Amino acid sequence: MINNKPRDTQIIPISAETTVIRSRTWDRLKFEIEYALQKGTTANSFIIKAHKTAVIDLPGESFTEIFLKALTQRFSVSEIDYVICGHINPNRAVTLKALLEIAPDVTIICSNPGAISLRKILPDQALNIQVVKGGDTLDLGQGHNLEFILTPSPRWSDQMCTYDPKTQILYTGKLFGAHVCGDQIFDEGWQVYRDDRRYYFDCLMAPHANQVETALEKLANKSAKLYATGHGPLVRYGLTELTGLYKTWVEQQQNQQNRVALIYASAYGNTAIVAQAIARGITKAGVAVDSINCEFTDPEEIKTAVTQSAGFIMGSPTLGGHAPTQVQTALGLVISTADKQQLAGVFGSYGWSGEAIDLLEGKLRDAGYRFGFDPIRVKFKPTDTIIKYCEEVGTDFAQLVKRRQKQKKPKASVSESQSARTEQAVGRIVGSLSVVTTRKGELSNAMLASWVSQASFSPPGLTIAVAKERAIADLMHRGDKFVLNILQEGKQLRKHFMKNFAPGEDRFVGLETETAENGCPILKQALAYLECRVNDRMECGDHWLVYAVVDSGKVLDNEGITAVHHRKTGIYY
Numbered sequence: 001m002i003n004n005k006p007r008d009t010q011i012i013p014i015s016a017e018t019t020v021i022r023s024r025t026w027d028r029l030k031f032e033i034e035y036a037l038q039k040g041t042t043a044n045s046f047i048i049k050a051h052k053t054a055v056i057d058l059p060g061e062s063f064t065e066i067f068l069k070a071l072t073q074r075f076s077v078s079e080i081d082y083v084i085c086g087h088i089n090p091n092r093a094v095t096l097k098a099l100l101e102i103a104p105d106v107t108i109i110c111s112n113p114g115a116i117s118l119r120k121i122l123p124d125q126a127l128n129i130q131v132v133k134g135g136d137t138l139d140l141g142q143g144h145n146l147e148f149i150l151t152p153s154p155r156w157s158d159q160m161c162t163y164d165p166k167t168q169i170l171y172t173g174k175l176f177g178a179h180v181c182g183d184q185i186f187d188e189g190w191q192v193y194r195d196d197r198r199y200y201f202d203c204l205m206a207p208h209a210n211q212v213e214t215a216l217e218k219l220a221n222k223s224a225k226l227y228a229t230g231h232g233p234l235v236r237y238g239l240t241e242l243t244g245l246y247k248t249w250v251e252q253q254q255n256q257q258n259r260v261a262l263i264y265a266s267a268y269g270n271t272a273i274v275a276q277a278i279a280r281g282i283t284k285a286g287v288a289v290d291s292i293n294c295e296f297t298d299p300e301e302i303k304t305a306v307t308q309s310a311g312f313i314m315g316s317p318t319l320g321g322h323a324p325t326q327v328q329t330a331l332g333l334v335i336s337t338a339d340k341q342q343l344a345g346v347f348g349s350y351g352w353s354g355e356a357i358d359l360l361e362g363k364l365r366d367a368g369y370r371f372g373f374d375p376i377r378v379k380f381k382p383t384d385t386i387i388k389y390c391e392e393v394g395t396d397f398a399q400l401v402k403r404r405q406k407q408k409k410p411k412a413s414v415s416e417s418q419s420a421r422t423e424q425a426v427g428r429i430v431g432s433l434s435v436v437t438t439r440k441g442e443l444s445n446a447m448l449a450s451w452v453s454q455a456s457f458s459p460p461g462l463t464i465a466v467a468k469e470r471a472i473a474d475l476m477h478r479g480d481k482f483v484l485n486i487l488q489e490g491k492q493l494r495k496h497f498m499k500n501f502a503p504g505e506d507r508f509v510g511l512e513t514e515t516a517e518n519g520c521p522i523l524k525q526a527l528a529y530l531e532c533r534v535n536d537r538m539e540c541g542d543h544w545l546v547y548a549v550v551d552s553g554k555v556l557d558n559e560g561i562t563a564v565h566h567r568k569t570g571i572y573y
């Protein structure tokens, strides 16, 4: 899946007076959880050339050069009147700065929070900014009377969408995107992208489902024919379905029984990357997250989120030996609001001393809170391995929260009830015991699996049900490879994999392994192994049902028999 093609641009007219420039990277753009599927991404920019010319959304720094080259080859930059920034960050500001060098007179259109952050990022730059509010319009002529819709979220407080009534294109920025790189500009055969869009939603949207819901409501009355997304293929064919799916996924988050408040600030984005990974781990385990950037959130919102939560996690960078004032204020609010039964957690990125993390930990400990994990201290930018670790910590935290909430509920005597009888009957389904092993880059993983079944003769294929909260679930997307190690009756391998592994713990310590042709570990004590490729996956309640094709396999012990897992009830593995 990793592709070494160089970064490039794709330029194509998409509607009347409207062109897309897609800046493409085929490999992973950054070490952030949202790019973990490693399918590359595109940063989509749009040019509307009517009586006036506007550029919508600039790509980040890694594309500055190729983007400006493409722009200047096709358009006369002196004719650009406006740059509409649906979101601004230090990366995109690099491209803006470079554009201003060749087109100094352009007017920058953005929301008020966008203007504030732009002035902070480029303090010495002359900026001709026009701040817009929701509902404001900008007439480019020839019917392109653009309307702005503010869709702020904790991660992107300045986020703004733009609607063009002439072409019925809705420029959606982060919403409805996917991190996939390819030649396809539109979403023909849109279902192919469903998995990618879902992953993108889970990483970027699920932790602030309420704000996404508000955004969806605001966008609903624009009769859009095309979502011009900031990343991935533009949404034309699957527009209605994707809108419906977003609503469903938002509802799923809102209906979760347990919630965690994730409160943080991040001056340079590193703490935010950690926050996002923890949030992903939590939502994966079926617990909702209220992600709160305390720089942009008022005290009442913080209090409400904490009151509604079964646990809270606070994160901060260390700047000049301190936590930012907003974090200190939020800490005071949390301590005065949160019940002492609520589970706590602390994280932060730092450079050399990390006092902010100590402050959060110390104050919360003194106030009597119990911690769900040891404070996470990340030096500067997290690596891929640290991101995965943070995700697993999030999952463990969520499971702890769920267990504690369950213990609080009075136990129903269900032994003779119909549901207990059903559970017992379901438990009579057996599966062969196996261990799924994967390796992707520097990440490897293993999981004991018993819900395994042959699914096709030609090609030889099988299904495995993987709980959504398993760390390995993210290494089993379409195209990913794994080895299914079928265990032998009487051997001890199963015990090794029965235990709970700590986040980031090496699952292979003390085991004899070799590397399969597909790069994944083979357990040498297994009865047989199969080298598999994920062909598809289907969402089934709290599990993903993964269908994989077997590329090759071998029996390692001709005398042995397959270990089978017998159970008393269908509510556990």
Ligand SMILES: Cc1cc2nc3c(=O)[nH]c(=O)nc-3n(C[C@H](O)[C@H](O)[C@H](O)COP(=O)(O)O)c2cc1C
Residues within 6 Å of the ligand: 265, 266, 267, 268, 269, 270, 271, 272, 316, 317, 318, 319, 320, 321, 322, 349, 350, 351, 352, 353, 354, 355, 379, 380, 381
């Ligand atoms: C102006 C400034 C002051 C800093 N002061 C400290 C400090 O006192 N102690 C420390 O451990 N790191 C310090 N750092 C490093 C930051 O904590 C580190 O860059 C961290 O990754 C920032 O997290 P963020 O990206 O979430 O803002 C400082 C960085 C800057 C830019």
